[in-house]
Amino acid sequence: MVELKDAPEKKLEDLIGELDRPDIVIVEGYKNDNHPKIEIINNPLQPSTFMFTKLSNVVALICDTRIVEYSQLQFKKNEIKKIVQFILNYK
Secondary structure, X not given: OOOOOOOOOOOHHHHHXXXXXXXXXXXXXXXXXXXXXXXXXXXXXXXXXXXXXXXXXXXXXXXXXXXXXXXOOEEOOOOHHHHHHHHHHOO
16 A cells, blocks of 8 residues: 555556456445445445445445345345355456
8 A cells, every 4th residue: 555645546447457467356445436336334324325326336235234225236244255256256
């Protein structure tokens, strides 16, 4: 990790372009970029913080409580093997 100080943040596609042909890239942040996302919801009682209501590229949720407003795939936090399989098999 490199601290940017006053330098502008690099674009995600530029950072990925610096990698040597990765099989998979998992990213924290860059939520407004146009890449598939898995949203982790820690507090289901605060729907105003949900990103899937604002973004069209959330492909799954991780939350220990079922979110009825979300009709796609949902995982509980302890379903590690299922989450990994989903990521590895995604497109």
